[in-house]
Amino acid sequence: MVDFSLDDAQLAVQKTARDFAEKELKPVAAELDRIQDPKESWDWELYEKANRLGFNKILIPEEYGGLGLTMLDACIVVEELAVADAGFATTYFVHNAVTRHVVDGCTEEQKKEFLTACCNDPEERYLMAIGDTEHGVAGDKSPRTYAAGKQLSGALDFNDFTNAETVPVNNQKEMTTFARQDGDHWVINGMKRFTTMGSRAKLYTITAKTDPEASDMDAAVATFFVPVNTPGLTFGHIEDKLGHRLTENAEVILEDVRVPDKWKHDWRMNLAIRGMSLNVLTAAVAVGIARRCYEEAIAYAQTRYKGGALIAHHQAVQKMLVDMAIRTKTSRLLTWFAAWQDDQAAGFDVLQNMAKVYTSDACIQNSLEGMQVFGGYGYMKDFPMEKLYRDARLMSIYDGSNEILRHNVIMPMLTATGTA
Ligand SMILES: Cc1cc2nc3c(=O)[nH]c(=O)nc-3n(C[C@H](O)[C@H](O)[C@H](O)COP(=O)(O)OP(=O)(O)OC[C@H]3O[C@@H](n4cnc5c(N)ncnc54)[C@H](O)[C@@H]3O)c2cc1C
Incomplete structure (x- = not known):
């Protein structure tokens, strides 16, 4: 039987998010939106309150300190936040998507490192951002996303798609962020654009080419976890946007950023x-x-x-x-x-x-x-x-x-x- 009703736990999640959105976010959203300088419209007090309510821990399993809830719960929360302010909600859609990725796709060591850090942050400011897009590539949304997913479920040969004439593939060839292996570390140089949360996140996932010559896409691209305090990570232009002004968007600049090999993971x-x-x-x-x-x-x-x-x-x-x-x-x-x-x-x-x-x-x-x-x-x-x-x-x-x-x-x- 198909049941479209929310259960008591889901209703409680919805109420928590709705109360926060109505009482805390909505009353100040229009005012923050009107601030001219895009560097000034990020309100840490709001984000800390939201994180204390667990909005940055929804999809993190309880064993790491999270709420251990579902994607449906996350969608319920994000909808409520977006009713009050779309930019604020966007911060949480990006962050929660990264946590889902860490939970489902990363090593135990990576989970312990980053999920635990997120849940135990005394400041309640732990947010995770995505650095994919560059001038030449809007990384995660090329048709290779589809192909990668299909191959994970074993339904499709990835190369069928990458060779299809109709598919604008190999976007990663246009990627200029490059990671060079140096012993048990990687040294990353490049720049990412439009990154949601801008300079405010504590962790960035950076997609980079690891082999400029490789024709095999697996060998050519990887994603790296880069904590915000890593030497060489800085921020460029803070975007002045039409809307979504309660979140920040910035260029992320990587100059000889060194990360250990254990923080690299499979781009596919x-x-x-x-x-x-x-x-x-x-x-x-x-x-x-x-x-x-x-x-x-x-x-x-x-x-x-x-x-x-x-x-x-x-x-x-x-x-x-x-x-x-x-x-x-x-x-x-x-x-x-x-x-x-x-x-x-x-x-x-x-x-x-x-x-x-x-x-x-x-x-x-x-x-x-x-x-x-x-x-x-x-x-x-x-x-x-x-x-x-x-x-x-x-x-x-x-x-x-x-x-x-x-x-x-x-x-x-x-x-x-x-x-x-
Ligand atoms: C506010 C904001 C927040 C963002 N946050 C993030 C973030 O957190 N992390 C991140 O990595 N990126 C982020 N992005 C980047 C965002 O995902 C890209 O801007 C988006 O995917 C479009 O890519 P583009 O800007 O390079 O446009 P382009 O790819 O240059 O597209 C220009 C036009 O061409 C069309 N087009 C391009 N290629 C094709 C094709 N093959 N077939 C048909 N039409 C095509 C597009 O549909 C569009 O109409 C953000 C962008 C914005 C504006």
Whole structure:
């Protein structure tokens, strides 16, 4: 039997996140968003409170000090955070995706080192960031993510995909961050772009080429854990963004950064696991934005009197409100389905890509229609739709552009018979 209801434990998680979002985050989000200098809008007090509630420990097993919860729980939390602020929620989607990756794809030594550090941080400031994207490569979202995942589940020969003429592969050839082995250490040089959390994370996963000549992709790329205090790790430009201003985005610069060999891990595993988790959690951010757009629009429509009636009674407005509600509920269903599948460890599936693509398009549409419901006030900065519109716009771009993700979805459709 299929059961879509949340159990008591899940409802408790949702309540904790909703209380924090409503009482702590939402009241200050608009003000922090308006700060001009992007270096000033990160609020450690908020992040520390959220971490004390366990939002950075959701997917970490109890044996390392975490909450030992599921991807569905993580999506429930991220949706609630995103209703209050999408940028803040994005910090937690990225961080939790990395923890999922460490749990499922890393060595026991790496788990003990980084998961325990996260759970025992006395400052409650332990956050993990992803350094994949460079000028030439938006690493984790090329079609090789799909291929890597399929091969993990044994369903596909990776080379079938890398050789396909239609697939823009070997993005890693455009990667300029390079790791050179030096005894039992690696020396990394390069630069990553757009890194969420910017300079604020305590741990960075850095993807780098290990052999510029190798044709075998396994041999050519690896991912390294780099703690923030590692000599040679610095930060460049802090991005001044349209939205998502409560998180930071920065260039991460690596100059002769030395990390021990034990902190290197398999890039294919990295891409496959993290790629899945990222997409599901990004979808949860989009659900939160879509929901907030609907909540704001339905409330406003019942207060604004125009044309002889409340605008909520005009059929044209009603259509927008209904469509926004349908998009929100469909987005949540697809996200929870993808999260459930992620929790089954059933292997990579295009469902995660589908969830990210659908929900991000849906929340953008909700932000457009929500603004339309508000009329002229929707365009004003002291009304909520203007920020939601800016925050929504990112969703089809980051975590793999929707064009690339649609490509990931179509590939297995073209190579196998099946049904939707
Ligand atoms: C706010 C923000 C936060 C981010 N956070 C992180 C982070 O924490 N870590 C990280 O590593 N990265 C991060 N990114 C990077 C993000 O994942 C990339 O920006 C995104 O994947 C798109 O890559 P790009 O910017 O290089 O665009 P491009 O790849 O240059 O794309 C430009 C356009 O071309 C299209 N395109 C490109 N290639 C193809 C193709 N093969 N087929 C069809 N169309 C194509 C794209 O869809 C897009 O429309 C972040 C980006 C932003 C804006």
